[in-house]
Amino acid sequence: MTYDLLLMGALVLPDRILDHGWIAVTGETISAVGTGPAPAAARVIDAGTDWIIPGLVDGQTHATSYKGLPGFAATSQSALAGGITTMVDMPYDNPDPLNTMARLDAKIAAAHSHSHCDVALYATVAPGQGTAEMAPLAEAGVCAFKLSLIESHPVRFPRLPADEILDILTASRPTGLPVGLHNEDQEIVRATIARHKAAGQITPEYHEPARPEVAELAATAQFMELGAATGAHVHIVHLSSPRGFEMVADYAARGVRATGELCVHYLHFDATRDVARLGARMKVSPPIRSGVIDGLWQACEDGLPALISSDHSSWPIDNKLVPSIFDAGAGIPGLETLGPSFYTDAAQRYGAAGAVRRLVDYMCRKPAEFFGLAPRKGVIAPGADADLVVLKRGDTRFDASQTRDGLNWSPYDGETFAVSVATTLRRGEIVWDGQTILSAPGSGRFVPRR
Ligand SMILES: [Zn+2]
Structure with missing residues (x-):
C-alpha cells in the first residue's frame, strides 16, 4: 500500500530512540512505525539524523x-x-x-x-x-x-x-x-x-x-x-x-x-x-x-x-x-x-x-x-494523531522579532539554542516548514478530555 506521507529520521519513541526510523501517515493518523526498508508514500520528508518527536x-x-x-x-x-x-x-x-x-x-x-x-x-x-x-x-x-x-x-x-x-x-x-x-x-x-x-x-x-x-x-x-x-x-x-x-x-x-x-x-x-x-x-x-x-x-x-x-x-x-x-x-x-x-x-x-x-x-x-488527551496526543505510535515535529540539530540564534505571536519580544531574545523546529505536522498536515505557517485559521480543533 502507498501511504500519504513518510517521515524518516531519529524517532523519539516512548521507550527508545530509533535511528534511521520511519513513520507512515495516512490522513490524520500514524499508520505504522518502523526501521529498515521504508514503505512507499506519496510524499517523503527525510530528516536524516535530526530528531522526530511528537x-x-x-x-x-x-x-x-x-x-x-x-x-x-x-x-x-x-x-x-x-x-x-x-x-x-x-x-x-x-x-x-x-x-x-x-x-x-x-x-x-x-x-x-x-x-x-x-x-x-x-x-x-x-x-x-x-x-x-x-x-x-x-x-x-x-x-x-x-x-x-x-x-x-x-x-x-x-x-x-x-x-x-x-x-x-x-x-x-x-x-x-x-x-x-x-x-x-x-x-x-x-x-x-x-x-x-x-x-x-x-x-x-x-x-x-x-x-x-x-x-x-x-x-x-x-x-x-x-x-x-x-x-x-x-x-x-x-x-x-x-x-x-x-x-x-x-x-x-x-x-x-x-x-x-x-x-x-x-x-x-x-x-x-x-x-x-x-x-x-x-x-x-x-x-x-x-x-x-x-x-x-x-x-x-x-x-x-x-x-x-x-x-x-x-x-x-x-x-x-x-x-x-x-x-x-x-x-x-x-x-x-x-x-x-x-x-x-x-x-x-x-x-x-x-x-x-x-x-x-x-x-x-x-x-x-x-489532561486526558492520550493516546491520541503526545506519543509516536500507530493510531495516534500524526502530530509530529522535526527538531533540527545545530546552533540557532533566537530572534524574537521573527516570532509568530504578534508580540515580538521575549526574555530569550538573542540566545543561542541547540535545536530549531524545522517542520511541524498537525494531524498529518504540514503546518510549519521552518519559515512559514501553512495552515488555515480554524484548522485547529477542540480536543475533549477522555
Ligand atoms: Zn499561567
Missing part, C-alpha cells in the same frame, strides 16, 4: 487573556512554530472567564474559527457562582479546572476564598478532573508589595522579594490540605522552587492526589543573575527566584513535576515597560522557546539524546496523559 502539548497557555477569543489566531501560529500542536488554554479570558457552558461553547467556536493548532481547555468557577456548572463542563470535555488564591483581576482572574474552594474540590471529585491553583497568598503578597512601594523600591529587582517564597508555599500548603480533606486532585500550576515540589511530593506520599507543574523559565533564568539585563521582561508570578536552577533540575530528575509548560502570556511589551515593576503585567511569551530552551539547557547536563528524551517525557507524554 508534537508538544503545552499544558499552560494564556492565548485569550489579552485580545479575547480572537487571540487564538496569533498564539496558535506561534505554537506551531514552536512545535506545539496542542495547547491547553487557561480560562482567564478577556473580558470574561470560561465558567459556564455558554462560554465554553463560545470558546470552542472561536478555536474552530481562529486556531491553527489543536486546543484543550481549562474551565474555572467564579466567586459566589456555586458548583452547578462543573459537571456539565466536565461532561463537555474541559480537561481541568483552575482557581486562584490571589486576585490578578476582579472578574477575569479573581481570588476564591477557602470555603468556596472546599466546595469546588468536593464537586470536582466525581468528574475526576484536576483542579489547578495559582499558588500565591494574597495578604502576604499585598502587604509585602505595599512595604516596598512605601520605601520607594519599585524597580524590577524588587519583584522577587515582594512575592516571597513563603507566600507561594503557604498557598500551596493550604490547597494541599483542602485536597487532603476532599480527596480531589489538587494541582499547583507553577512551583518556582524545589521546596514546593518537595511539599507536593510529601502530600502525594501520604495519599493525597497532589501534583505540581514546572514552567520552563524557572529552569533557565535566575533573579540575581538576570534581572539587571532583563528587568520587567522576566516578570512572571510566582517570580523567577535566585539560586534554584540546579535544585529544579534535580526535581525533574526525581520525577517530581507532573509536566513542564510555557505559561505563555500574550502581553505586549508596552504592558511591561512601565515606571513601577508593580504595575507591569506578569507573564511572558514562551511558545517558540519552550522546547528549544529546555533542550538546550538539558543537553548541557545530559547530552543530546538525554535532552530529547526528557523533552518528550515532560512536554509530550506527561501533559497528554495528565
Whole structure:
C-alpha cells in the first residue's frame, strides 16, 4: 500500500530512540512505525539524523487573556512554530472567564474559527457562582479546572476564598478532573508589595522579594490540605522552587492526589543573575527566584513535576515597560522557546539524546496523559494523531522579532539554542516548514478530555 506521507529520521519513541526510523501517515493518523526498508508514500520528508518527536502539548497557555477569543489566531501560529500542536488554554479570558457552558461553547467556536493548532481547555468557577456548572463542563470535555488564591483581576482572574474552594474540590471529585491553583497568598503578597512601594523600591529587582517564597508555599500548603480533606486532585500550576515540589511530593506520599507543574523559565533564568539585563521582561508570578536552577533540575530528575509548560502570556511589551515593576503585567511569551530552551539547557547536563528524551517525557507524554488527551496526543505510535515535529540539530540564534505571536519580544531574545523546529505536522498536515505557517485559521480543533 502507498501511504500519504513518510517521515524518516531519529524517532523519539516512548521507550527508545530509533535511528534511521520511519513513520507512515495516512490522513490524520500514524499508520505504522518502523526501521529498515521504508514503505512507499506519496510524499517523503527525510530528516536524516535530526530528531522526530511528537508534537508538544503545552499544558499552560494564556492565548485569550489579552485580545479575547480572537487571540487564538496569533498564539496558535506561534505554537506551531514552536512545535506545539496542542495547547491547553487557561480560562482567564478577556473580558470574561470560561465558567459556564455558554462560554465554553463560545470558546470552542472561536478555536474552530481562529486556531491553527489543536486546543484543550481549562474551565474555572467564579466567586459566589456555586458548583452547578462543573459537571456539565466536565461532561463537555474541559480537561481541568483552575482557581486562584490571589486576585490578578476582579472578574477575569479573581481570588476564591477557602470555603468556596472546599466546595469546588468536593464537586470536582466525581468528574475526576484536576483542579489547578495559582499558588500565591494574597495578604502576604499585598502587604509585602505595599512595604516596598512605601520605601520607594519599585524597580524590577524588587519583584522577587515582594512575592516571597513563603507566600507561594503557604498557598500551596493550604490547597494541599483542602485536597487532603476532599480527596480531589489538587494541582499547583507553577512551583518556582524545589521546596514546593518537595511539599507536593510529601502530600502525594501520604495519599493525597497532589501534583505540581514546572514552567520552563524557572529552569533557565535566575533573579540575581538576570534581572539587571532583563528587568520587567522576566516578570512572571510566582517570580523567577535566585539560586534554584540546579535544585529544579534535580526535581525533574526525581520525577517530581507532573509536566513542564510555557505559561505563555500574550502581553505586549508596552504592558511591561512601565515606571513601577508593580504595575507591569506578569507573564511572558514562551511558545517558540519552550522546547528549544529546555533542550538546550538539558543537553548541557545530559547530552543530546538525554535532552530529547526528557523533552518528550515532560512536554509530550506527561501533559497528554495528565489532561486526558492520550493516546491520541503526545506519543509516536500507530493510531495516534500524526502530530509530529522535526527538531533540527545545530546552533540557532533566537530572534524574537521573527516570532509568530504578534508580540515580538521575549526574555530569550538573542540566545543561542541547540535545536530549531524545522517542520511541524498537525494531524498529518504540514503546518510549519521552518519559515512559514501553512495552515488555515480554524484548522485547529477542540480536543475533549477522555
Ligand atoms: Zn499561567
